[in-house]
Amino acid sequence: MAAILSIKDLQKTYDGGFQALKGVTLDIEEGEILALLGPNGAGKTTLISTVCGITTPSAGSVSVGGHDIIDDFRAARRLIGLVPQEINLEPFETVWNSVTFSRGLFGKPRNDALIETILRKLSLWDKRKSQIKELSGGMKRRVLIAKALSHDPRVLFLDEPTAGVDVELRKDMWDVVADLKRDGVTIILTTHYIEEAEAIADRVGVITNGEILLVQEKNQLMRQLGQKQLEVQLTDPLQEVPEVLQRHGVELSKDGRALIYSYDTNAERTGITALLNDVAAAGLTLADVQTRESSLEDIFVGLVSGEAA
């Protein structure tokens, strides 16, 4: 699939000397959902702001749909929609005027039918005549999404779209994102909620200290970096790991009632058979056995802290 967004060696150094982006290179394919994960101050918002034209890059290049964001900024920006992290809205304006203003700003002719469709999809139709200041925080976030969609963008940036949003609304937003993906919209999402990336992303990018640590297909990443844990629950608690089991690197749970064994799912041999043989040899009686897979959160924490790198 062709890259709709191509970022090459993008750098951004602010006036104070802080280097927020240190040569980011990233290709995003048309129609995919990329979740960009990273701790606070990693450069996620600077990356989005630079691609969208809010921040001027110090070096490097970005093209959207083949259009350079500097030399051909009009064509590039027409393809982009941005939902910012902060709820920035004119409080005294109505929902309808706010959304139609955004469409006009992108040079698109008036299209009431499209705006109605967007507002209905986002459950904002009944609020179209309300002033923004009368809306709840979640509703305001929906207005931001409606504004970003008003000019029918092909690439949508969602910068922490569900921050501070209740669970129900978060699920609604995931549905909206799924609909957009079906329409062929490319979505770049930054989030702190790793379950969000896990639930909706096709690929996951990890950024830290202004550098992309990795970008990988989500399932592949989980397969590659994911570890499984085998938990052997015992009928009688132990004080320490029996000597015969120590060579397996087994850990004892705090209450002494479970042995925890971590193994690599991609390894040729997982070592489970040998472990269970030694458990039997140690004369331990099993109450239960279960396995648990690493979540994306575990992987992310591991990557950022350097443990899994």
Added chain:
Amino acid sequence: MNWTAIAAIYRFEMARFFRTLLQSFLSPVLSTSLYFVVFGAAIGSRIDEVEGVSYGAFIVPGLIMLSVMTQATSNASFGIYFPKFIGTIYELFSAPVNFLEIVLGYVGAAATKALFIGVVILATAAVFVDIQIAHPVAMVVFLLLTCVSFALLGFIIGVWAKNFEQLQLVPLLIVTPLVFLGGSFYSISMLPSIWQKITLFNPVVYLISGFRWSFFGTADVPVGLSLLAIGGFTLFCLGVIWWIFKTGWRIRS
């Protein structure tokens, strides 16, 4: 040019004006009426004609200029400062618009509001005094150029300001005193000769003088000089805005 975007910004800004139409309309009517009561009836009755014009009529061009200059400046400065303050400016920067289009939208709306207020004051003044306009075309040109140039000045102030205090600083401490001391309510020929010379350093003198000439055919300074002054001021503001556009000063990190 992205004319649709310019129209969108213009409409959005005008909507703010129409939301407060009553205040926008009542405020100039009330203040103009008060000026006529104070200067026209109370003080004006003790002043003879000024340059062959009754004092009440003489102050009309100055009154219009006073409101137009301050309104154009404050409307344009608030227009661009408010999105900066509440953060909605991100939308302008991420839209396919250049700085010229942003300026046209905001300055156009601010100039329109100032023009509306100028017309309201003229209509209110006509209730109190008999007004003759000797050069109507010149009057419209002076009025339009003043609306636009001071809206450009306001836009620069709005970009420059980092807080509401700074936003008020230039209109309050520079524009208003210059307008009051620029012959709004008197002819500079009424001043002692030394002050007549000093006052010529006040650029607003040329604008008010030219505007007054369009009403009564008499002026403190040659009308050509007035046109040069307003034209020069407009070009100066355009130059500053072009520089802001090139450098991204105070608008883009």
